[in-house]
Amino acid sequence: MKEQINLLVKLQEKDRVLDRFRRQIRExxxxxxxxxxxxxxxxxxxxxxxxxxxxxxxxxxxxxxxxxxxxxxxxxxxxxxxxxxxxxxxxxxxxxxxxxxxxxxxxxxxxxxxxxxxxxxxxxxxxxxxxxxxxxxxxxxxxxxxxxxVARVHEELSDTEKSREKLVQTVAPQLLAKYEQIKARSGGIAVALVNNATCSECHLGIPPQMYNELQRQDTLRFCPNCQRIICWKEAETSA
Ligand SMILES: [Zn+2]
Incomplete structure (x- = not known):
């Protein structure tokens, strides 16, 4: 599970980059x-x-x-x-x-x-x-x-899309479906990192009990406020 959670964190990072590229192409x-x-x-x-x-x-x-x-x-x-x-x-x-x-x-x-x-x-x-x-x-x-x-960003976009495609194949289908579902309803961000017991997206505190459980990385947990998938900050750096 820990590995899958890490994959979701990576996927979110790719999606952020893709969003940025698409925005640059528009802007x-x-x-x-x-x-x-x-x-x-x-x-x-x-x-x-x-x-x-x-x-x-x-x-x-x-x-x-x-x-x-x-x-x-x-x-x-x-x-x-x-x-x-x-x-x-x-x-x-x-x-x-x-x-x-x-x-x-x-x-x-x-x-x-x-x-x-x-x-x-x-x-x-x-x-x-x-x-x-x-x-x-x-x-x-x-x-x-x-x-x-725009030409340069298009190239980077298509490279990133390809590597996202590869990454997606390593994520369990039901996790991916959950990820896409939350992403669609939460402004494109499905995964929030938790640092100092605070959700990085909605900036509200995570209850201490949940924060402790989070560090086990044994199951998907959701921010009680914004309902995004939350990951312990360490998950990112150890990935
Ligand atoms: Zn939150």
């Missing part, structure tokens, strides 16, 4: 996905800045053209001032010129704020583009690293 691509999402957010941000810059430049060009038109209109109106016949027409023309000048001044203000925003955005965009390029490089090197790592 690599997940990490890449996270990076890709980050990259996409950054790209969208840069794209939005570029669109905003185009819009601002368009507004600037349109307003500059309108100011030119306004100036031409003002020049024409001033020319007409010489030839007006009466006071009423004269005042109306003056008002027209004043309004055109005010309109131009407003547009100049808008152009100025466009230019200020363009300057700020230009600086920000430059920094963001640098960040984007660094992020792309990082993603590329991560991709290489992850695919290498």
């Amino acid at each position: 690599g691509p997940e990490r890449l996905q996270d990076l890709e999402k980050e990259l996409q957010t950054l790209e969208e941000d840069v794209e939005a800045d570029r669109r905003r810059i185009q819009d601002l430049k368009k507004t600037q060009r349109e307003y500059e053209a309108e100011i030119e038109d306004g100036l031409a209109h003002i020049r024409k109106s001033r020319g007409r001032l010489m030839s007006v016949k009466n006071n009423r027409e004269y005042r109306a023309l003056l008002r027209e010129i004043e309004e055109a000048e005010k309109g131009n001044a407003d547009k100049e203000d808008t152009i100025l704020s466009c230019l200020e925003e363009l300057e700020t955005l230009g600086r920000e965009l430059e920094a963001k583009e640098k960040g984007l390029s660094a992020m792309r490089d990082r993603l590329e090197s991560e991709k290489t690293a992850v695919s290498k790592e």
